[in-house]
Amino acid sequence: GRADHQVKIRGFRIEPGEIEKTLTDHPDVAHTVVVAHEDQPGTTRLIAYVVADTDVTPGDLREFARRRLPDYMLPSAFVTLDRLPLTDNGKLDRAALPAPGPAVRADAPSREPRTARERLLGALFAQALGVDRVGCDDDFFALGGDSIVSIRLVSLARSAGVGFAVRDVFEQRTVAGLAEVAEELALSTPEADESGTGIVEPTPIMRWFDARGGGIDAFHQAMLLEVPPDLGKERLTSAVQVLVDHHDALRLTRTPGGPDGRSWSLEVGPVGSVSAVDLVHRVDLGGADVDEALVRVQVQAAAARLSTERGLLLQAVWFDAGPARPGRLLFLVNHLVVDGVSWRILLPDLIAAWEAVGLGRTPRLDPVGTSLRRWSRLLAAEARQPARVAEATLWADLLTAADPPLTAGPLDPVRDTVGRARALTLSLPPGVTTPLLTTVPAAFHAGVNDVLLTALGLAVAQWRRGHARGRHTAALVDVEGHGREEIVEGTELSRTVGWFTSLYPVRLDPGPLVWEEVVDGSGPALGQALKRVKEQLRSLPDRGMGFGLLRHLNPETGQQLAGLGVPQLGFNYLGRFPSAGTSVVPGNPAWTVASETGLLSGADPATALAHGLEVNSMVRDAPDGPWLEAVWTWAPDLWPEQHVRVLAEQWFQAIRGLVRHGDRSGTGGHTPSDFPLTELSQHDIEQLEAAWRIQK
Missing domain, CATH: 1.10.1200.10 (ACP-like)
Incomplete structure (x- = not known):
């Protein structure tokens, strides 16, 4: 009978009876009823009416409930009554329940801070x-x-x-x-041997890129920003100088003939070794508007000026629109020294330095924790640790399991290059992306990657069935991570600029599912698929960091793993980025992402593709909400465009299905990895959840 009173609030389906049962577990509560109260059209909140044996306060009840219920099931108001109103037939008279007090904002804190x-x-x-x-x-x-x-x-x-x-x-x-x-934290200065200057060991991702061939100089990422009219070349140059002096990676050089016999070596130069005068350029618009054609020309010119051997890794191009109109700033950095996390460091630091210069103050950027140089040395040592070397068996087993081909032939490094690749971009609106980022991961105690990869595994399995590639349900996928896992005690990389990306294979096997059930989100099998993939990802130690260490930094295990299979698919989720018109730094509307374009990238056309098909996704935070953007890149000699489009659309269908599934009553729950100190099986967990009706 409780299903008759099931309510939906902020995307969650809630059984008020479960909340009532929890509140009556309080030793001083005799009776309770929980109802959904609509203060105004479209605004619904949970109200708990309580009959207590003592003078228990609403605050006491809230704290009691908070410790036992998920946030979305916590009533926003507790009303104490002497008795519940009843009808002549002895049933609860809901119409006679008194009106609750003033509404609490839906996004208000669950508890005020105490300290x-x-x-x-x-x-x-x-x-x-x-x-x-x-x-x-x-x-x-x-x-x-x-x-x-x-x-x-x-x-x-x-x-x-x-x-x-x-x-x-x-x-x-x-x-x-x-x-x-x-x-x-106490204020401290880096130790002498932690200056960050000197020889740098290549990170695993640098070795991986080097093996693909092609030049490194043209390999870049860039952003186009709308900037204040008074940006000023001299002021910008001063800010960029602060940036390259502060972040070691921006003073890196890559030269042929390393001392250990490698084909190249890396070294961070001392502070002042790179002059910002060589990095900053001005384009006078002469009253004209910025258009994408002009931006493309300047991107190509800026990329051509990059030189890893001469230490020119950054270019800042100011499109000067005059004193009355906002200009544009093209900020382009060689990918050798930047990744998705680095952008979230560099841009706020650039703005902070520019503002300080304008005020006549000496810019003081927040300190960097672990230097790029020290981290690279720690990775090289970690790759030889016995515990890490023992992981090689896990990775070898993963790469040797069956992975039937998705295409008629294998990837050809000579033929299948960046210059010949094709691309397709698709987006999902906020109505799907918002629960994808929030309610679905929360219901399954998972991450966004878990949901996206579950959907990808389901889509690939369906694509196989529809294109005569068998009924194999597993897919071997190369997954990119941010590569800043805390695998060495005492390191801190949240403020370190560099290319830290990790790349590791994952075998996704959501199991056999009926596609119609996937699309409409019905049936328990879809939730089980998400739990299964979540556990497959959690079974990889340190979020896959060890694979790159063993494959590229340990000669013995590297030779072993190099002879095994390579995933046919690549996957990368870059996280959340501001969209056009959105502030780069919250609260600073003078610096926004330009409307002409956003995050850009480029590489030497001769570089071999790493996979026959890749999907790079990110969330763009727009004024109307977050949008999931997916860019599919493929080798046209292996993948017809129509096949890629079908798979891309099936991935979105599976994502929508998981969102619908998360919206259903009774979905979600824990998995064994949520309880590392126990040996509970998935069946044990679900039995406990069924008994206690806890699905947070």
């Missing part, structure tokens, strides 16, 4: 997530946080003098939890 540290962390949570307010008990990941945003949170906290690790964010998840484990 200065909680107030500080609440503000930092909101800044990192791009929301107005965060409650002390609100789940960071349920609000749209992910691994990259967690790095941003760690960086913001360190700037405010509070220290905790990314791992702590994943384990604690809330302001209250982090406040208990965070530490006050």
